[in-house]
Amino acid sequence: MVKIRLTRGGAKKRPFYHIIVTDSRSxxxxxxxxRLGYYNPVASxxxxxxxxxxxxxxxxxxxxxxxxxxxxxxxxxxxxxxPAGA
Numbered sequence: 864m865v866k867i868r869l870t871r872g873g874a875k876k877r878p879f880y881h882i883i884v885t886d887s888r889s890x891x892x893x894x895x896x897x898r899l900g901y902y903n904p905v906a907s908x909x910x911x912x913x914x915x916x917x918x919x920x921x922x923x924x925x926x927x928x929x930x931x932x933x934x935x936x937x938x939x940x941x942x943x944x945x946p947a948g949a
Contacts, residue, residue: 864886864887864927864929865885865887865896865923865926865928866884866886866887866928866929866931867883867884867899867923867929867931867934868882868885868891868930868931868933868934869881869902869931869933869934870883870885870891870892870895871891872892877905878904879901879902879903880901880902880903880904881900881901881902882898882901882902883895883896883897883899884896884898884899884923887929897919897923899915899920899923900916900941901913913937913940913941913944914941915938917941917942920938
């Protein structure tokens with residue numbers, strides 16, 4: 864099964880996550896099919912907390928990909944933060 868999930872990066876105590884499409888059998892930080900955006904939980908100031916390519920997420924969901932619970936929450940947040948015209 865294809866999953867849309869997070870993969871961890873960043874330094875110790877300063878996590879940074881990429882939102883990726885991957886086979887559910889691959890390791891958390893292993894091989895991925897496509898990178899859709901990122902999530903920075905420690906963002907401050909003008910730094911973006913979530914950046915997500917919503918069109919590509921919709922494409923993958925249409926083709927049967929499953930989102931993890933956290934990615935589903937980030938997706939809803941990205942939809943809410945997106946400009947009305949886009």
